[in-house]
Amino acid sequence: MADRRYVRRFGRSERLQHLVLLVTFLGLAATGLPLLFSDAAWARPMAQLLGGFGVTGTLHRIFAASLIAVSLVHVSWIALRVLRGERGVLWGPTSLVPQPRDLVELYRHVRWFLWRGPKPAFDRYTYWEKFDYLAVFWGMVIIGGSGLMLWFPEFFARFLPGWAFNVALLVHGEEALLAVGFIVTIHFFNSHMRPRKFPMDMVMFTGVVPEEEYARERPLEYARLKSKAALEALLAPPPDPRFERRARLGGGVAIAVGLMLFVLIVVASLTR
Numbered sequence: 001m002a003d004r005r006y007v008r009r010f011g012r013s014e015r016l017q018h019l020v021l022l023v024t025f026l027g028l029a030a031t032g033l034p035l036l037f038s039d040a041a042w043a044r045p046m047a048q049l050l051g052g053f054g055v056t057g058t059l060h061r062i063f064a065a066s067l068i069a070v071s072l073v074h075v076s077w078i079a080l081r082v083l084r085g086e087r088g089v090l091w092g093p094t095s096l097v098p099q100p101r102d103l104v105e106l107y108r109h110v111r112w113f114l115w116r117g118p119k120p121a122f123d124r125y126t127y128w129e130k131f132d133y134l135a136v137f138w139g140m141v142i143i144g145g146s147g148l149m150l151w152f153p154e155f156f157a158r159f160l161p162g163w164a165f166n167v168a169l170l171v172h173g174e175e176a177l178l179a180v181g182f183i184v185t186i187h188f189f190n191s192h193m194r195p196r197k198f199p200m201d202m203v204m205f206t207g208v209v210p211e212e213e214y215a216r217e218r219p220l221e222y223a224r225l226k227s228k229a230a231l232e233a234l235l236a237p238p239p240d241p242r243f244e245r246r247a248r249l250g251g252g253v254a255i256a257v258g259l260m261l262f263v264l265i266v267v268a269s270l271t272r
């Protein structure tokens with residue numbers, strides 16, 4: 001539809017950060033799982049496909065260093081925006097920080113699920129999108145912290161007792177399973193599998209959303225942009241069809257890899 005108007009939701013930097021997060025997370029999961037389930041029937045062929053267990057461990061560390069780097073870039077990017085006076089990053093309707101009205105929206109959403117009230121009107125970010133975002137932070141602290149302990153044991157042994165490394169190994173593996181399970185079920189479902197989005201929501205790749213979809217899904221933000229006459233500045237051309245096709249292919253591969261890893265976890269857990 002050539003006359004369709006599009007609204008810019010995410011800029012280049014946000015989309016690039018998300019892409020690196022997506023690739024490194026799936027890479028970490030794909031290289032970590034054969035180590036965790038090394039006795040499962042699929043682990044050896046999978047590790048051999050990657051170059052053997054030694055190479056798998058090295059690849060895991062390369063993905064880990066890249067994920068830590070993009071996390072640091074993200075935190076610096078946020079800090080820079082706050083220092084430049086963008087107070088809305090930390091609080092208010094355009095912030096990803098959970099606020100009291102998220103609890104109200106959650107309550108109203110549950111009522112709507114139960115046919116007991118109207119659908120709540122959402123702002124720039126919904127309560128579940130904020131949860132997904134914050135989960136990366138505590139995931140990085142728990143998985144990243146325990147991963148660094150496994151990577152540099154001599155350094156951490158200077159001030160930590162021996163048993164802490166057993167705990168780190170356990171926590172790293174279990175939290176990784178939780179993270180993969182959450183992303184592949186809840187995040188994939190909320191973002192791509194729900195009605196109107198299936199098979200894929202392209203906004204994190206293209207950065208733009210059709211105007212009528214934006215007005216329907218984020219009515220509060222849409223109304224605010226309109227009342228401040230700020231919408232015109234966010235109107236964008238439709239995504240380039242060639243880019244969209246490539247993004248669809250890449251996103252499809254990522255979803256397929258995530259689902260495959262999830263199936264491997266289920267198979268390994270049931271046959272242990």
Ligand code: HEM
Binds near residue numbers: 143146172173177
């Ligand atoms: C972000 C920073 C991370 C660091 C620094 C890190 C580091 C490590 C290291 C050094 C190991 C031991 C590898 C070996 O034995 O050769 C390991 C194992 C593992 N990692 Fe990570 N990792 C990180 C993130 C992740 C993530 C995001 C996942 C999954 C989503 C993950 C899943 C695993 C699993 C399942 C194991 C095997 C644990 C076991 O053998 O019990 N890691 N990691």
